[in-house]
Amino acid sequence: MAETLPGKFIVLDGPEGAGKTTQVERLVRWLRENGRQATAVRDPGSTPVSERIRDVLLDKRLPDMDARTEVFLYMASRAEMVARVIRPALGVGLVVVSDRFVSSTAAYQGSAGGIDPAVIWDLGRIACGGIEPDLTIILDLPVEDGFARLVREHDRIESKQRAYHEKVREGFLAMARARPDRFVVIDDRRSPDEVTQAVQEAVARVLR
Ligand code: TMP
Numbered sequence: 023m024a025e026t027l028p029g030k031f032i033v034l035d036g037p038e039g040a041g042k043t044t045q046v047e048r049l050v051r052w053l054r055e056n057g058r059q060a061t062a063v064r065d066p067g068s069t070p071v072s073e074r075i076r077d078v079l080l081d082k083r084l085p086d087m088d089a090r091t092e093v094f095l096y097m098a099s100r101a102e103m104v105a106r107v108i109r110p111a112l113g114v115g116l117v118v119v120s121d122r123f124v125s126s127t128a129a130y131q132g133s134a135g136g137i138d139p140a141v142i143w144d145l146g147r148i149a150c151g152g153i154e155p156d157l158t159i160i161l162d163l164p165v166e167d168g169f170a171r172l173v174r175e176h177d178r179i180e181s182k183q184r185a186y187h188e189k190v191r192e193g194f195l196a197m198a199r200a201r202p203d204r205f206v207v208i209d210d211r212r213s214p215d216e217v218t219q220a221v222q223e224a225v226a227r228v229l230r
Pocket of ligand 1: 038065066080096121122123124126127128130131177179180
């Protein structure tokens, strides 16, 4: 993180269906088994205010939201989560593992939604007050493979067109290429256990 706090901040991100939620759970369990205090959050969400904003963002009865409105709602939800949960946890030395973060806004509302990703990164710095991930792991897989894994009904963002999600994936890969010091891409077409292993190796390098 840009601000020096004793904890470590790890983000798992990627296109739809990338198995992030399972990998976040496994990572937190592994960290605890190895003697680290760790906690998981999901973005948007993880505080009462952030979960309410999440409900608005993912509500299919509101299909026509402007991309700028989406950006500010995701950032507002995130500002609250950083202030209430992430910063205090990092302050007492925890490893915080987040399911998505600013990287998602840069990929979805930026690369796919048409807003300049540079502006989104700037807004992210304001919303997060200097807190930045030490490592962002992108679980990458082709769009059709991701959607084949989504068995439940699609939410508002998932219901956007295929071309949108192709741009989301490209956005994630482009930001990882631009910041190899802070991003790692893991091929999510492998078995969940192989992905878990690769995630652990990447995180171990940051915790050393
Ligand atoms: P989830 O699938 O990880 O629960 O994320 C919820 C949806 O919100 C997912 O379709 C991706 C989307 N999203 C954005 O469009 N921008 C963002 O900044 C974030 C965090 C999520």
